[in-house]
Amino acid sequence: MMLRKASLDASFWINAYQGGLTPFLPDYFQLFVCSTVEREILHPLTVKGLPVAAALQFRNWCDKEIIVRQDPIQAVDWYHTGENAATALAIENDYVLLIDDQNPYHFARSRGLKVVNSADFVVFLYSAGQLAYATAESTIGGLGLGKHLGRTALAALGALAQRKGER
């Protein structure tokens, strides 16, 4: 399957790590991260000295260039610096934007970006046969998505399961 280039936001990484989804990311995406997002993800390590697992894995992947550092030439000025830079990087390079933050979302979509969140990725992995139904279901539960989104994500999973003949 062809890898898609994607700009990573901290919100997506943190949730994806919590849901155990990060090992699947390199199978589908070539990941790029800008320096402001990198600082946000590494904050527990660099500022507080806390060995937070999501930050450790992120640093490890950056060191191995599984995640490539790249900054936008010109940041957009919509929201907070991290989200702005991640969005600008996606716009400048026509990357997918991986983000779990609904407020900058509309701006990104209005610029024609493809925007994917961690709940989408769980359902996608089930559709692709990478996760069993029960695992996908429990992962959605574990992401702490909130009532409405959780219900919609489970409905999507159920509809896909019917099409696959698994339910």
Add this chain to the structure above:
Amino acid sequence: MATQSVTKTIRLSPEEGAALEQMSREEHLPETTLLKKLVLEGLARRRLEWACAAYARGEVDIGGAARYANISIYEMIDELKQRDIEMVSPEQFLNGLEDLADLFDMPKLREVADELRTSSTQ
């Protein structure tokens, strides 16, 4: 460089003063130290509440909310989840499924997104 500080004065009722005195004894802290601690804790709590409410109203993103509350993005995400404030709307989720369907040529994902969108509008 010397750290500058400012002095703030508050007036308390006799009952409030007695309560502060009692807490000061219980926590083995001088009253002024306890007062400062309580003020700082209260400020932090109010800033966090404001940040979460502003996020829920769509006024700030997660990074901005975290910065206002003076916490990390990790902590902000936890706070939003504890308050059941959604970081992604169901509509955005369905759009994302469609984007993934396009990106990786998975028509079933698009079908499901269309189906759920239709059922949510009925």
